[in-house]
Amino acid sequence: MSNALAIAAVTTMLDYLLTQALARSGAVNLESVTAKPLDKAREGGDSNNQINIFLYQLLPNAAWRNQDIPSRVRPGETGRAPLALTLSYLITAYGKNNDDIEGQRLLGSVMQSLHDRPEIRPRDIEQALGSANLSPDKQELLASSNLKNQIDRVRITPQILSVEEVSKMWATFQAPYRISAAYEVSVVLIDSAMPVKAALPVLAQGSGGRGVMVQADLTPPFPMLEALTWPGQQQRAGLSLGDRLALLGHHLNSPGEPIVRFRHPQLRQSLELRVQPPLSDNEITVVLPTDEPSAWLAGFYTVDLRYEQAGAERSAQVSNALSVAIAPTLTSNISVTSNRLTLECSPSVQPGQQVSLLLGSREIAFEWEPDEPEALNRLSFSLTGVGSGAYWVRLRVDGVDSALVVRSPDGQLAFNPAYRVTVPEGAE
Numbered sequence: 001m002s003n004a005l006a007i008a009a010v011t012t013m014l015d016y017l018l019t020q021a022l023a024r025s026g027a028v029n030l031e032s033v034t035a036k037p038l039d040k041a042r043e044g045g046d047s048n049n050q051i052n053i054f055l056y057q058l059l060p061n062a063a064w065r066n067q068d069i070p071s072r073v074r075p076g077e078t079g080r081a082p083l084a085l086t087l088s089y090l091i092t093a094y095g096k097n098n099d100d101i102e103g104q105r106l107l108g109s110v111m112q113s114l115h116d117r118p119e120i121r122p123r124d125i126e127q128a129l130g131s132a133n134l135s136p137d138k139q140e141l142l143a144s145s146n147l148k149n150q151i152d153r154v155r156i157t158p159q160i161l162s163v164e165e166v167s168k169m170w171a172t173f174q175a176p177y178r179i180s181a182a183y184e185v186s187v188v189l190i191d192s193a194m195p196v197k198a199a200l201p202v203l204a205q206g207s208g209g210r211g212v213m214v215q216a217d218l219t220p221p222f223p224m225l226e227a228l229t230w231p232g233q234q235q236r237a238g239l240s241l242g243d244r245l246a247l248l249g250h251h252l253n254s255p256g257e258p259i260v261r262f263r264h265p266q267l268r269q270s271l272e273l274r275v276q277p278p279l280s281d282n283e284i285t286v287v288l289p290t291d292e293p294s295a296w297l298a299g300f301y302t303v304d305l306r307y308e309q310a311g312a313e314r315s316a317q318v319s320n321a322l323s324v325a326i327a328p329t330l331t332s333n334i335s336v337t338s339n340r341l342t343l344e345c346s347p348s349v350q351p352g353q354q355v356s357l358l359l360g361s362r363e364i365a366f367e368w369e370p371d372e373p374e375a376l377n378r379l380s381f382s383l384t385g386v387g388s389g390a391y392w393v394r395l396r397v398d399g400v401d402s403a404l405v406v407r408s409p410d411g412q413l414a415f416n417p418a419y420r421v422t423v424p425e426g427a428e
Contacts, residue, residue, distance in 0.1 A: 001087075002145055002146050002147050002149070002188060002189055002190050002191065003140055003145060003146055003190060004190060004289075005144055005145035005151075006146075006147050006188050006190055007055075007085070007087065007188065007190075008059070008141055008145070009125075009141055009145035009147045010120065010143060010147070010154060010185055010188060011035050011053060011055060011089075012064070012128075012134075012138050012141060013120045013124065013125065013128060013154075014053050014089070014120075014126075014156075014185075015033045015035065015138075015146070016032075016109055016128045016131065016133070016138075017113070017114075017117065017120070017370075018033060018051060018053075018113060018114075019033055020131075020312050021061055021109075021113030021116075021117070021131070022109050022110070022113065025109060025112075025113070027105065027109050028049060028105050028106045028109050029049055030049055030050075030051065030106065031048040031049045031050065031096075032046075032048055032049075032050045033050070033052075034050060034051070034052045034053070035052070035053045035054065035055070036052055036054065036056060037054060037173055038052075038090075038092070038169070038170060038173040038175040039173040039174060039175040040095070040303060041054070041092065041175075042094060042175075043381060045423045046094075046095075047096060047097050047098060048096055049095060049096050049102065049106055049314065050093070050094040051091065051092070051093055051106065051110060051383045052091070052092045052094070053091055054088055054090045054091075054092065055087060055088070055089055055394050056088055056089070056169065057087075058084070058086070058088070058091050058423075059085070059086045059088070060083075060084060060085065061084035061085060061086045061187045063187070064081075064084030064152070064189060065081070065084055066081055066185055067081060072096060073172065073424075074285075077197060077198050077199060079192065079194065079195075079196035079197065079215040080192035080194045081192070081194060082189045082190055082191050083189070083190040083191075083192070084187050084188070084189055084190075085186075085188045085190065086184060086185070086186040086187060086188075087186070087188060087190075088159060088182065088184055088185075089182070089184075089185060090169065090179050090181075091107075091110060091180060091181050091183060092107075092179075093106035093107035093110060093178075093179075093180075094106075094178065100179075103178070103179070104179065106415070107179060107180075110181070111158075111181055114156050114183065115158075115273035117155065118155060118156045119153055119154065119155050119156065120147070120153075120154040120156070120185075121153070121185065122148040122149075125147060125148040126148065128142055128313050128364070129142055129143055144165055146352070147188075148261065149266070149352055150188075150189050151189065151265075152187055152189060153190060154185060154186070155185070155186060155187075156183055156185050156188070157183065157184045157185075157186070158181070158182070158183055158184075159182040159183055160182070161182045163360065164344075165410070166182075166240045174300050182216070195363045195365075196363055197361060197363075198363055198401075199361055199374060200360075200361065200392065201401075201404065201405055202268075202406075203405065203413040203414075204413060205234070208265070218357050221251065221415050222251055222254070222306055222317070222318055222319075223249065223251045223252055223254050223290060223307070223317065223319040224249045224250055224251065224319060225247055225248070225249040225252075225303070225304070225320055225321075225322050226248055226249045226250070227248040227249070227322075228247060228248070228303065228322055228324050229243060229245075229248060230243045230244060230245050231243065231244060232403075232407070236327065236405070237325055237326070237400060238298075238325030238327030238400045238401075239288060239324060239325065239326045239327065239344065240288075240326070240327055240329050240403070241289070241293055241329070241347065241377055242287070242288060242289075242290045242327070243287075243288055244285055244286070244287050245260075245285065245286055245287070245303075245324070246283055246284070246285045247260065247283065247284045247285070247286075247303070247305065248283050249283075249319070250278065250282055251280045251281060252279070252281055252282060252284050252305065252319075253281040254281065254307050254317060255307065255309060256307030256308050256309040256316065257275075257304070257307065257308045257309075257318060258274075258279065258305050258307055259272050259273070259274055259306045259307075259308060260272070260273045260274075260275060260284070260303065260304075260305060261303065261304055261305070261306055262301045262302075262303055262324075262391075263301060263302045263303075263304075263321075264297050264299060264300075264301050265300075266297060266299075266350070266352055266353065267297060267301075271295060273286045273287075273288075273289075273298065284305070290327070293346050293347045293348070294348060294375065295346070296326060297326075297348075297353065297398075298326055298327060298328040298345075298347055298349065298353075298398065298400055299326065299348065299353065299397055299398030299399070299412050299414045300323055300324070300325050300398060300400065301323070301324050301325070301326060302321040302322070302323055302324075303321060303322050303323075303417070304318055304320065304321040304322075305318070306318050306319075308382045324392075325399075325400040326347075326400065327397075327401060327402055327403060328345040328347070328349070328397050328400070328402045329345060329346050329402060330343055330344070330345055330395055330402050331344045331345075332417065332418040332419075334419070334421055336383075336423060336424070338385075339355065339382065339383050339384055340380055340381065340382060340383060341359075341380070341381045341383055341393075341421065341423075342378065342379070342381075343357075343378075343379055343393070343399075344379075345379065345395055345402070346378075348376055348377040349366075349375065349376055349377075349379070349397055350374055350375045351368055351374070351375070353397055353398050354396075354397070354398050354399070355379065355395070355396070356395075356396045357393070357394075357395060358381075358392075358393070358394040358395070358396055358401065359386060359392075359393065359423075360391045362391075363387065363396070364382065364383075364386075365380050366379055366381060367382070371374070379395070383423055386421070386423055387422060388422075388423050388424055388425040390421070390423075391420070391421055391422075391423060392419060392420055393417055393419045393420070403416070404416055404419055
């Protein structure tokens with residue numbers, strides 16, 4: 001999720017995208033891009049080909065204003081919604097020696113480039129981070145903003161302003177009017193810095209712990225997934241590597257070879273598992289492999305079915321997608337000192353993921369070091385400010401908690417005693 005640097009990061013990306021687009025087209029020689037108020041854009045006697053990107057308004061985004069992020073706040077927990085913003089920009093083009101025709105050529109190229117590429121995509125940010133045309137300070141700003149990890153895309157849309165609105169804006173800054181184009185950039189999601197209050201999981205739901213009962217009414221004539229199930233689903237929020245996942249639905253035994261695809265927002269490619277016969281029209285089962293734990297990440301995945309047919313690659317049939325969580329697994333080797341708690345997990349976590357330790361109902365964020373390797377499976381958390389006593393331990397990665405609840409020999413649900421630790425006095 002983005003942080004407080006996201007607003008400046010969006011302006012920086014507009015600067016980068018316009019500079020790159022005009023350099024590729026070669027239609028106009030762009031000499032400078034600025035982000036100044038209207039009365040300061042042309043100060044100092046500047047007379048070169050220039051684009052000024054002026055952020056003149058920030059408004060809350062109504063669609064996201066009162067909505068929690070699914071991977072951040074789970075049902076039954078309390079946390080502040082993200083700050084969702086819509087940014088309004090006025091882009092003005094200045095021609096060399098204040099030539100209006102040259103300025104109009106420049107503005108036309110700008111509008112064409114934003115029409116062709118109306119989004120700030122994660123791969124655009126990755127390219128900007130490796131570009132020699134962007135200063136180290138701006139690259140550091142983009143990397144620190146976490147804008148590329150935002151759950152929703154940042155879209156660039158032309159905005160209609162009346163002549164009266166534009167005239168008032170230029171008159172406010174007491175600057176000579178120049179032809180300009182207005183754009184709306186949305187949505188920018190700034191995550192709240194307030195911690196989430198996480199309650200312990202429910203041990204039973206409904207009479208006899210039967211859970212929620214759902215019955216579908218419609219049956220379309222093509223492969224459709226309706227539910228995902230796995231052993232121990234009642235007491236675990238997500239899958240673990242080595243679990244058997246059952247995909248339930250109808251028309252699943254369609255022509256072609258079914259492939260189960262797992263997609264994670266931080267993995268460049270989907271993870272594919274081939275289904276072994278026999279196949280059922282209502283259920284397909286796969287086992288999550290344990291031989292390559294480094295290929296997987298904990299967190300939320302979307303799962304769908306792709307049916308490959310010989311000689312019909314482009315027309316391969318794809319089912320709908322469902323969401324499933326793969327939870328981190330803790331070893332029982334949890335060590336506690338006076339001010340640190342250290343544990344090992346599988347699969348590994350990597351920079352960019354939100355990792356925290358849950359001690360009872362308290363959340364402690366993991367502090368990434370600048371020189372951390374690409375993946376970690378041994379994590380250490382600070383216990384500063386934690387009072388002494390016994391706590392139940394859970395690891396949360398991208399909103400998915402490690403399993404804490406087990407079924408006792410008599411069939412009752414209970415907390416796993418291996419994940420109960422004692423914080424000694426002096427941790428504060």
